[in-house]
Amino acid sequence: MISKIYTISLLGIEGFLVEVEVDIQSGLPSFNMVGLPDTVVKESKERVKSAIKNSGYELEPCKIIVNFAPADLKKEGPHLDLAVAVGILSCLKIIEYHKTIDTVFIGELSLNGEIRGVRGVLPMVLEARKKFKKIFIPFENWEEVSFIDDVYIYPVNNLNEVVDLINTNSDPEFLVKQSRKEEDNVYEFDxxxxxxxxxxxxxxxxxxxxxxxxxxxxxxxxxxxxxxxxxxxxxxxxxxxxxxxxxxxxxxxxxxxxxxxxxxxxxxxxxxxxxxxxxxxxxxxxxxxxxxxxxxxxxxxxxxxxxxxxxxxxxxxxxxxxxxxxxxxxxxxxxxxxxxxxxxxxxxxxxxxxxxxxxxxxxxxxxxxxxxxxxxxxxxxxxxxxxxxxxxxxxxxxxxxxxxxxxxxxxxxxxxxxxxxxxxxxxxxxTNSQMKSKHIKKYCKLSKDADRLLESAFKNLNLSSRGYVKIIKVARTIADIEDSDIINEKHIAEAIQYRMLDRKLCR
Ligand SMILES: Nc1ncnc2c1ncn2[C@@H]1O[C@H](COP(=O)(O)OP(=O)(O)O)[C@@H](O)[C@H]1O
Ligand SMILES: [Mg+2]
CATH class of the missing domain: 3.40.50.300 (P-loop containing nucleotide triphosphate hydrolases)
Structure with missing residues (x-):
């Protein structure tokens, strides 16, 4: 039997879905992983095998093939362990496979079957919940995603818990949805x-x-x-x-x-x-x-x-x-x-x-x-x-x-x-700082006085065209603070003061 289990990997700060196919055949004992896993994934072979055995499940010598898809994206990180283990246990009929299909598994295994916290669980869960109803994550990472409320999240401590939760179809007792906590808006300084x-x-x-x-x-x-x-x-x-x-x-x-x-x-x-x-x-x-x-x-x-x-x-x-x-x-x-x-x-x-x-x-x-x-x-x-x-x-x-x-x-x-x-x-x-010349033309109307002042500043201070544009942008902001649509002389005058390097230490 081939099992297909889902997990998530990261590209930058965005998650993408990874399919983990596991096939177990009789034959010379071996453990192969294909689909471009990096070295971390290769190391996961040893961890997964030990974790399964040390959790009390029997793993007879056999030929295990694991395939990660999509093959063209690099899948990194130890958080793929759990999906591989669940795939193997499904093939061995220790886990009831049909109960895993709407679920995503994220977690690193230790040799004794414990599940360790990993980096990036928040973006992984945000991606997983687009298509799946249940997500298993390391207990350590639980609080990081506790505010996400339209998906069932199962924080787990070890492989035995995972097997039990899937097979009995039950929810962990403490799984009370928390309302979103926000960091108190307290700053250290003022x-x-x-x-x-x-x-x-x-x-x-x-x-x-x-x-x-x-x-x-x-x-x-x-x-x-x-x-x-x-x-x-x-x-x-x-x-x-x-x-x-x-x-x-x-x-x-x-x-x-x-x-x-x-x-x-x-x-x-x-x-x-x-x-x-x-x-x-x-x-x-x-x-x-x-x-x-x-x-x-x-x-x-x-x-x-x-x-x-x-x-x-x-x-x-x-x-x-x-x-x-x-x-x-x-x-x-x-x-x-x-x-x-x-x-x-x-x-x-x-x-x-x-x-x-x-x-x-x-x-x-x-x-x-x-x-x-x-x-x-x-x-x-x-x-x-x-x-x-x-x-x-x-x-x-x-x-x-x-x-x-x-x-x-x-x-x-x-x-x-x-x-x-x-x-x-x-x-x-x-923001005004992002204006390009077309925006400046459209949105930066100068009064006559303002225009005159800018002209004389340009000549007297030996301004570059670079400085000229900056002064207009900053003056636009100063006018906005006053809720003035037109840029007046005093707005330009203030903006000129904020161009020290154009004036004093000109190079
Ligand atoms: N305007 C100020 N009001 C109150 N304390 C000041 C002020 N300017 C400087 N200090 C004190 O001087 C210390 C040194 O200032 P700091 O910001 O480190 O200077 P800089 O970074 O310019 O070298 C500050 O930690 C603060 O205690
Ligand atoms: Mg300093």
């Missing part, structure tokens, strides 16, 4: 903790409102990291779809901290500048999502931007352009989502104090130029806003004035985002 810094806070509000990437330039200790850390607290809360997307990525990466909870807070990632290319962009022999994907729908903070490896900086281009990364591997490519807001920071020069009144800068002009030149033109091109961050004075630090809270700022951001969503609903983009 903008009210940042004293003073009106200019920087305003620039960050504008940036978040229009989805603009930001570069902060300032000496050590001026509060750049402190401010960047608080950016997620003023981003709009994730929608359910966005939350599932983020949770899937963390599930695949094996990084879900609190199982059973959807991640509803925009992520904040802050990789160190020594980060390797593979962990930044994603990769490895069994490619995992990298920092750019872990920051999806949230913030990627790159502290000390010029210190990052050149290949890492270059690799930013694709996610900033397409909102996703393509990772090459032995067979084909896999893509992970990577749409984030980039916040970068740097010192103005190698020693950190160029242009600051209270400390002497020791760098030569050449050193400063080289330092700035490490950020290549194409990367700079994707940073709409660059501002100088100066340390707050003693007076400001010690005053007890109430600073505005993150939730107040977030309310304004949400309003500005709503205006943009309405405006772009036919255009397939969401």
């Amino acid at each position: 903008f009210s903790e940042v004293k003073g810094q009106k200019f920087v806070k305003r620039a960050i509000e504008v940036a978040v409102s229009g989805g603009h990437n930001v570069l902060m330039i300032g000496p050590p200790g001026s509060g750049k990291s402190m401010i960047a850390q608080r950016v997620p607290t003023i981003l709009p809360k994730l929608s359910i779809d966005e939350a599932i997307e983020v949770t899937k990525i963390y599930s695949v990466a094996g990084l879900l901290k609190e199982k059973g909870k959807l991640i509803t807070i925009p992520p904040f990632r802050s990789p160190h500048h020594t980060v390797s290319y593979a962990s930044f962009i994603g990769g490895g022999s069994n490619p995992l999502p990298g920092e750019v994907s872990l920051a999806h729908n949230g913030v990627l903070f790159m502290d000390e931007l010029p210190e990052f490896r050149r290949d890492v900086l270059e690799s930013l281009r694709q996610p900033l352009e397409d909102g996703q990364v393509l990772i090459s591997r032995v067979k084909g490519k896999v893509s992970y989502p990577a749409r984030f807001m980039l916040i970068a920071s740097m010192n103005p020069c190698p020693c950190g104090y160029y242009g600051y009144p209270y400390k002497q800068c020791h760098c030569s002009e050449n050193q400063i130029r080289n330092y700035l030149n490490r950020i290549s033109g194409p990367l700079l091109d994707r940073l709409d806003i660059h501002i100088s961050v100066e340390p707050v004075g003693y007076e400001e630090l010690r005053n007890n004035l109430d600073e505005e809270s993150s939730s107040d700022i977030r309310n304004r951001v949400c309003k500005a985002r709503q205006i943009q969503r309405e405006r772009f609903k036919e255009d397939g983009i969401f």
Whole structure:
């Protein structure tokens, strides 16, 4: 008899159905797996055999053939074990095969028949429930998917439990559907903790409102990291779809901290500048999502931007352009989502104090130029806003004035985002930062004064055409915050202030 059992594998963060055919014949004892399984799958042979025997089922020497389909997709991971074991036990009539047909099996076996937790159960279950009624998963992963409610999920501890549950057609007792738990919307930080810094806070509000990437330039200790850390607290809360997307990525990466909870807070990632290319962009022999994907729908903070490896900086281009990364591997490519807001920071020069009144800068002009030149033109091109961050004075630090809270700022951001969503609903983009020239032409009407100011800025500041477009986009956002359809002079004037590198350190 041939049994056909179903399981799920992953390509990126999406699951796909895998058919596991098992045939047992008499003949010289052997165990063959076909259908392009990787080495992990081959190792599963030994685990499956031991697990079956150690669970107390008899496995006479025989010829076992296992075929995985579709053959052209690479099936990876130890979570295929359980399906193979169920297939074998069905052929041996230990499991009543007809009771397995509407079921998917996910789980790694240990030698003694226990079922171990695996990575990526959330996206696997989301795929499985499209076609199947029952899904067996490792007990360890139960909470991760406990909010999914239109399918029967059987969290199991060992192979004996699986056999019993199938044969008796029963439900585990504790299988009470849980309502969806959401991570409490509590942030560790708040903008009210940042004293003073009106200019920087305003620039960050504008940036978040229009989805603009930001570069902060300032000496050590001026509060750049402190401010960047608080950016997620003023981003709009994730929608359910966005939350599932983020949770899937963390599930695949094996990084879900609190199982059973959807991640509803925009992520904040802050990789160190020594980060390797593979962990930044994603990769490895069994490619995992990298920092750019872990920051999806949230913030990627790159502290000390010029210190990052050149290949890492270059690799930013694709996610900033397409909102996703393509990772090459032995067979084909896999893509992970990577749409984030980039916040970068740097010192103005190698020693950190160029242009600051209270400390002497020791760098030569050449050193400063080289330092700035490490950020290549194409990367700079994707940073709409660059501002100088100066340390707050003693007076400001010690005053007890109430600073505005993150939730107040977030309310304004949400309003500005709503205006943009309405405006772009036919255009397939969401924020002002994503505008192409046709959108700018259509949606960015400047008043006469605004036009005049921009013209004189262009001539006097020696702006590039790149800077010109950025100023209009950012001014569009500033006008949106005021709910003004027309871009006025003051909107342009403010936007010009957010182009520090066009003015001061022009190259
Ligand atoms: N505006 C501010 N309000 C309150 N504390 C501040 C402010 N700026 C800096 N600090 C304090 O100084 C510390 C160092 O700031 P940090 O963000 O690490 O600076 P940078 O990243 O620019 O080197 C912060 O952790 C914070 O305690
Ligand atoms: Mg810092």
